Amino acid sequence: MGSVPLSHYLALGSALFAVGFAALLVRRNALVVFMGVELMLNAANMTFLAFSRAHQTMSGQAAAFFVIAVAAAEAAVGLAIMIALVRNRNTLNVDEVDTLKY
Amino acid sequence: MDWLSGMNPAEGLQGALRWIVLFPLFGAAVNGLLGKRLGRANVHLVACGAVFASFVISAIALYTVSFGDASRITDLWWRWFWIGGVPVEMSLTIDRLSAVMMCVVTGVGFLIHIFSTEYMSHDEGYWRYFAYLNLFVAAMSLLVLGSNLLVMFVGWEGVGLASYLLIGFWYTDEEKAFAGRKAFVVNRVGDFGFLLGIFTLVGLFGTIDFEQLQALAASITPDAVLDAGIFSGWTLGAVITMACLFLFLGATGKSAQLPLYVWLPDAMAGPTPVSALIHAATMVTAGVYMVARLSFLYAWSPTAMATVAVVGALTAIFAALMAYAQNDIKKVLAYSTVSQLGFMFIGVGVGAWWAAIYHLVTHAFFKACLFLGSGSVMHAMRDETDIRLFGGLRKEMWHTWATFGISTIAITGVLPLSGFFSKDAILHGAHANPNIFFPWVPTFTYLIGLVAALSTSFYMWRMFHLTFHGERRGMLEHRAHEGGNAMVGPLWILAGLAVGSAVWGLPLSGGARFENFLEPVFRAADENIARMTALGAEKLGVPVPHEPAHDFAAMLPGYLIALVVALIGFGIAWYLYLGPGKQIPAKIAQGAPAVYRAFANKFYVDEFYRAVVVVPLHTTARFLWRVVDSFTIDKLFVNGSAVLTGWMAQLFRYFQDGNVQRYAVVMAVSAVVILWVFLG
Numbered sequence: 027m028g029s030v031p032l033s034h035y036l037a038l039g040s041a042l043f044a045v046g047f048a049a050l051l052v053r054r055n056a057l058v059v060f061m062g063v064e065l066m067l068n069a070a071n072m073t074f075l076a077f078s079r080a081h082q083t084m085s086g087q088a089a090a091f092f093v094i095a096v097a098a099a100e101a102a103v104g105l106a107i108m109i110a111l112v113r114n115r116n117t118l119n120v121d122e123v124d125t126l127k128y
Numbered sequence: 129m130d131w132l133s134g135m136n137p138a139e140g141l142q143g144a145l146r147w148i149v150l151f152p153l154f155g156a157a158v159n160g161l162l163g164k165r166l167g168r169a170n171v172h173l174v175a176c177g178a179v180f181a182s183f184v185i186s187a188i189a190l191y192t193v194s195f196g197d198a199s200r201i202t203d204l205w206w207r208w209f210w211i212g213g214v215p216v217e218m219s220l221t222i223d224r225l226s227a228v229m230m231c232v233v234t235g236v237g238f239l240i241h242i243f244s245t246e247y248m249s250h251d252e253g254y255w256r257y258f259a260y261l262n263l264f265v266a267a268m269s270l271l272v273l274g275s276n277l278l279v280m281f282v283g284w285e286g287v288g289l290a291s292y293l294l295i296g297f298w299y300t301d302e303e304k305a306f307a308g309r310k311a312f313v314v315n316r317v318g319d320f321g322f323l324l325g326i327f328t329l330v331g332l333f334g335t336i337d338f339e340q341l342q343a344l345a346a347s348i349t350p351d352a353v354l355d356a357g358i359f360s361g362w363t364l365g366a367v368i369t370m371a372c373l374f375l376f377l378g379a380t381g382k383s384a385q386l387p388l389y390v391w392l393p394d395a396m397a398g399p400t401p402v403s404a405l406i407h408a409a410t411m412v413t414a415g416v417y418m419v420a421r422l423s424f425l426y427a428w429s430p431t432a433m434a435t436v437a438v439v440g441a442l443t444a445i446f447a448a449l450m451a452y453a454q455n456d457i458k459k460v461l462a463y464s465t466v467s468q469l470g471f472m473f474i475g476v477g478v479g480a481w482w483a484a485i486y487h488l489v490t491h492a493f494f495k496a497c498l499f500l501g502s503g504s505v506m507h508a509m510r511d512e513t514d515i516r517l518f519g520g521l522r523k524e525m526w527h528t529w530a531t532f533g534i535s536t537i538a539i540t541g542v543l544p545l546s547g548f549f550s551k552d553a554i555l556h557g558a559h560a561n562p563n564i565f566f567p568w569v570p571t572f573t574y575l576i577g578l579v580a581a582l583s584t585s586f587y588m589w590r591m592f593h594l595t596f597h598g599e600r601r602g603m604l605e606h607r608a609h610e611g612g613n614a615m616v617g618p619l620w621i622l623a624g625l626a627v628g629s630a631v632w633g634l635p636l637s638g639g640a641r642f643e644n645f646l647e648p649v650f651r652a653a654d655e656n657i658a659r660m661t662a663l664g665a666e667k668l669g670v671p672v673p674h675e676p677a678h679d680f681a682a683m684l685p686g687y688l689i690a691l692v693v694a695l696i697g698f699g700i701a702w703y704l705y706l707g708p709g710k711q712i713p714a715k716i717a718q719g720a721p722a723v724y725r726a727f728a729n730k731f732y733v734d735e736f737y738r739a740v741v742v743v744p745l746h747t748t749a750r751f752l753w754r755v756v757d758s759f760t761i762d763k764l765f766v767n768g769s770a771v772l773t774g775w776m777a778q779l780f781r782y783f784q785d786g787n788v789q790r791y792a793v794v795m796a797v798s799a800v801v802i803l804w805v806f807l808g
Contacts, residue, residue, distance in 0.1 A: 050792055059789070124786030 035076030042069035056111065056118040060104050067097045141185075141192050145203040145220045148185050148230060149269045151178040156262035163255025172245045175258035179241050179265050183234035190227040199223055199648050202275055202339075214334055221275035221338070225485065225649045229272045229417055232492045236409045237265050239618035243500050244401040246614035247507055257297060257399065264290035268410055272417065277326045277336040280418065284322065284382065287411045288315045294406060295398040307397035314391040318381015325374030329425075331358045332367050338421060342652050345424045350663065365428065372425060372432035376439075379415025385443045385473060389466050390734055396458040400503030403458060408465045408499050409492035416472040416488055423481050423653035428660055430565035437477025437558070437569055441576040444470030446731075448583035452590075453727035456513045457502045460591045464539065465495060467580055471554050474573050479657055480557025481650040482643040487550035489642075490629050494535035494547060497622035501532035504615055505595060508608035517602030518595045524608040527616045529596045531623040536592045538626040540585040541694045546626055548690070549633030551581060553640065556686050562673035564664050578693055585697020593705045635680045 042065055049062025071090045078086025112118060155178030163171050193199050205218040222230070241261060248257050267286025274280035288311075296308025330336055332354075333344050350365030359367045379385065384392035395407045406412070419426060419436060426433055447466035454460045468491050475484025506513060508525055522529040538547035559574035610616065632642035665672045676682070703709045717724040726732065 047796065051789055051796070120788055123788070 032076055032080045036073060039069045039073040039076065042066075042072065054119050054121055056108055056120050056123075059120060060101075060108070063100070063104075064097060067093055067100075141189055141201050141222070142203050144185050145189070145201070145222055145273060146205050148182045148189075148234070148273065149220070149266050151181040151185075152262040152266040152269065154178060156259045156266060159255050159262065160259035163259055166255065168249070168254050171255045171258050172241070175262050176238065176241045176245070178262055179234055179238045182265065182269065183231070183238050186227065186230035186234045189222045190224075190231050193222060193224050193227050194645070200339075208278075212330075214330060214336070216278050216336070217276065218279060219275045220270075220273040220279070222273060223649055224646055225417075225420060226272050228485065228489060228646075230269065232489055233268050233272060233410045234265065236492050236496050236622070237261075237268075237405055239621055240401045240405040240409075240496065240500065242614050243404075243503070243618040244399070246612050247401055247503055248399060251399075253297065257294075260290055260293045260297070261402070261405070264294065264406060264411070268414075271414055275338055277329065277338075280421075281319075281322060281326065284378070284414065284418075285319065287406070287414065288312065288319070288382070291315075291395070291406050291411055294402040295395045297398050297402070301397075304397035307391075307394040311391040311395050314388050315381045318378045318388055320378075321374045321376075321381070322378025325371050325378060328367065328371035328374060332364075332371065341422075342424045345428065345656060346652060348428055348656075350428055350660065368425060369429040369431045372422070372429045373435060375418065375422065376415075376432065376436055379418055379473075380439065381415075382418075383412050383415030383469050383473070384466050385415070385439055385470065386446060389443060389447065390737060392466055393459055393462040393730070396456070396462050400458065400499060400506060403462070404496045404499030404503065407462065408495040412465060412469055413472065413488045413492070416469065416476060416484055419473070419476040420481050420485055420650075423476065423650055424656050426476070427479070427653045427656035430563070430660065430664070433477050433479065434563070434566045434569050435477070437474050437573050440470045440473025440475075440477055441558075441573040441580070442470070443467070444474065444580035445576050445583065446470075448580045448587065449727065450730045451587040452583070453724060454587075455516050457505065457515050457518075457591060457595065458499075458513055460515075460587060461495070461498055461502060464498075464584065464588065467584060468495065468539070470580065471551060471577065474558050474577055475554040478554075478558045478561045478563070478570065478573060479654070480554055480561060481653060482640070482646045483550065483553035483557050485646060486633055486640070486642045487547075487554055490538065490546035490550040490626065490633075493622050493629055494538040494545075494626035497531055497535040497619060497626055498539065500615070500619055500622065501528050501535065504528040504611050504619065505608075507611055507615070509603060510606065512603060514602070515591055515594045519598045519600045520596070521600075521608055522596040525596075525610045527610055527619060531619040532592065532596065534623040535626050536588050540588050540697060541581055541690055542698075543687075543691055544630055546628075546630040546633065548687075548694075549630055549635075549640070552683065552686055552690050553633060553643075555581070555690060556676075556683055559686070560676035560682070562661070562676070564661060564668060564670055564673060578689065581690060582693045582697045585694045586701050589698045589701030590705050593701060597706055635683045639679075 046062045046065030046067075046069060049065065050059055053059050053062065071093050074086040074090045074093070076086075078084065078090075108118060111123065115123065117123070155174050158174050159166070159171055166174070189201070193201065200221065200223040202219055202221045205220065208216045208218045210216070241258070244257065244261065248254055251257060264287060267283050267290055269283070271280055271283025271287060274283055292308045292312040295311050296305045299305045299308070326336060329341065333341060335341060335344070348364060348368075350363065350368070352364045354360050354362055354364060354367070377388075381388045392407055392412065396403055398407075426436070444467045447463045447470060451460050451463035451467065454463060468487070472484045472487050472491070475481070475487060502513075504525065505518070505521060505528060508521075508528075509518065512518075534545070538545040541548045541551045555574060555577050558577055559570050561570065563569050632645070633640045638644065662672055704712055729735070
């Protein structure tokens with residue numbers, strides 16, 4: 027079985043990251059923005075795993091576990107915020123949530 | 129009953145010494161914490177009982193060191209701390225000097241406690257008063273018994289605290305509270321000197337224990353130049369002089385000498401028995417006691433001795449002059465106390481140690497009696513203190529008149545009462561003790577002392593005549609009444625002691641009894657003086673002077689002079705205030721108003737201090753408060769930095785538009801730029 031070279035993984039990872047980041051920047055629905063963030067996290071995860079495999083060490087996989095844990099926590103907090111948003115403002119449009127401005 | 133083991137007579141006095149301090153301390157604690165609920169009878173039972181217990185132990189101690197095997201007993205209570213390799217022990221020592229002091233403190237203190245039970249009976253702060261009074265006795269005992277300088281200093285500060293509390297006892301009166309503060313602050317100046325003196329001795333000898341100091345001081349070469357320690361390059365004699373002068377500064381504060389005497393007259397704001405106990409009989413003599421305790425050290429410093437004697441003499445005459453024109457019965461007694469303390473300092477300054485201590489003891493008796501007598505008069509006259517309003521009180525208050533008269537005779541130095549012998553012992557020491565270093569000192573102190581004795585006689589008789597003789601001049605409708613047994617009893621006992629203590633000072637062929645009694649204590653000092661004199665005589669090229677004789681024949685001329693002086697003072701006072709010259713004082717006051725005002729205003733010393741010390745300090749403090757603290761620190765630094773932060777925040781808040789995605793863009797672009805710069 028021929029192994030997939032490292033560069034392919036990196037290319038896929040950066041492509042996923044770019045897609046996620048674009049979603050973060052341009053989409054207005056908070057839920058979709060949130061999905062973009064998740065996409066970026068998993069792109070980073072993929073890069074970790076690719077390097078871990080290429081270098082035959084476990085530290086990259088360990089880092090990936092931390093990222094998964096952080097993503098889970100983030101999902102919990104982020105979804106809770108969104109529920110609160112809908113209840114209070116009845117909207118998920120990030121453009122309308124700008125109370126912190128001067 | 130483990131705690132009583134210290135009292136076991138089988139263990140001797142050693143373990144019992146601490147109880148002299150502890151009894152009044154417990155009394156103070158009980159009255160101070162519970163006194164309000166105990167009721168008056170229990171309060172004074174506790175207070176008087178505690179002091180009486182101390183007196184009993186002190187009396188046993190006096191008996192033991194007088195007739196027992198050991199003339200010096202030390203009770204090592206606990207090891208307090210080490211500092212720089214110097215052990216400081218909480219230990220108490222009784223020898224003949226401290227035993228005499230203790231008996232005076234607790235004995236006179238007990239009588240004054242008894243007197244107070246009636247004098248203060250109408251005061252609502254009864255329990256507080258007795259708590260403070262017991263606290264004072266405890267602190268004074270610690271001062272007297274301490275076997276090193278630091279324990280003495282603890283007591284020294286303790287009596288200062290008790291004095292402050294009692295002067296400002298009626299603290300709702302702003303003026304009296306101020307008098308308390310004044311006493312405390314002036315004493316702090318002296319205490320500062322006292323501390324510096326202790327530090328100097330630690331730096332020089334590495335010990336503050338009296339016994340070790342005495343041993344070290346026995347073999348000193350004053351001209352030796354020190355080559356180690358913090359005083360390297362100094363001569364030994366110079367360091368000792370410095371230490372003695374610093375300690376004497378402490379004494380001038382506590383014992384109200386020039387230039388720090390100003391607090392004592394104001395201290396009369398306290399209750400009169402307090403003035404009797406603290407500001408006449410005991411606390412103010414602490415300075416004399418301290419110099420006597422360190423006599424072996426002072427002996428090596430002719431400069432310090434001369435300073436002590438001259439300051440004492442100047443204080444004696446200065447205070448006596450100020451007493452001339454005082455119309456407040458307690459103020460006259462206060463200045464008289466300052467003056468008599470000056471006499472004691474003449475005594476220790478010229479090396480007549482025993483005479484100074486003897487005068488201290490006799491003065492404690494007759495001055496306490498005088499103060500209690502004035503308290504008795506005030507008690508009878510609705511707390512009036514102006515002697516111009518009194519007169520003719522002899523008819524109404526026979527006991528007070530008699531005891532006051534006896535004590536006045538004693539203080540003015542008339543044969544055969546104790547004051548005559550004690551004052552003359554000092555004056556004899558002043559002119560007879562040779563001083564080859566400062567040959568003018570004996571003549572100077574003796575002459576000043578004589579004038580001060582004349583003045584004493586004058587103002588005391590003036591006050592006595594104005595108060596008790598003639599006709600009542602004011603408060604005509606008021607009928608004075610003699611106090612009860614609790615007031616009259618102590619008066620008579622003290623008057624009796626003022627008479628009886630004369631037997632210790634009779635000029636017997638082998639020296640006075642008191643002199644022989646204290647000889648073991650002051651032997652070291654006398655030996656050091658002899659050594660110093662021998663060294664000085666060699667250096668100055670003069671013959672070593674002879675020891676002065678002090679038997680009856682040698683004392684007789686001095687006795688006659690002093691007696692004549694005292695009688696002249698009496699005569700002038702009688703002539704001016706009872707006799708045909710009644711109009712003269714008013715004429716003097718009118719004819720030379722500037723002179724009269726100078727006397728009446730105490731030569732403007734308080735005003736001088738106010739202008740030179742108080743006002744500049746006040747101004748500086750105000751500057752520090754207003755400009756440095758309120759403006760610079762509070763406004764400029766604290767509030768200023770907050771205001772600055774606010775401004776900056778105002779500026780930067782325009783960068784926040786609340787749009788999360790715009791933040792994300794900025795972040796991404798910044799990250800790209802940073803990566804570009806650092807990686808590219």
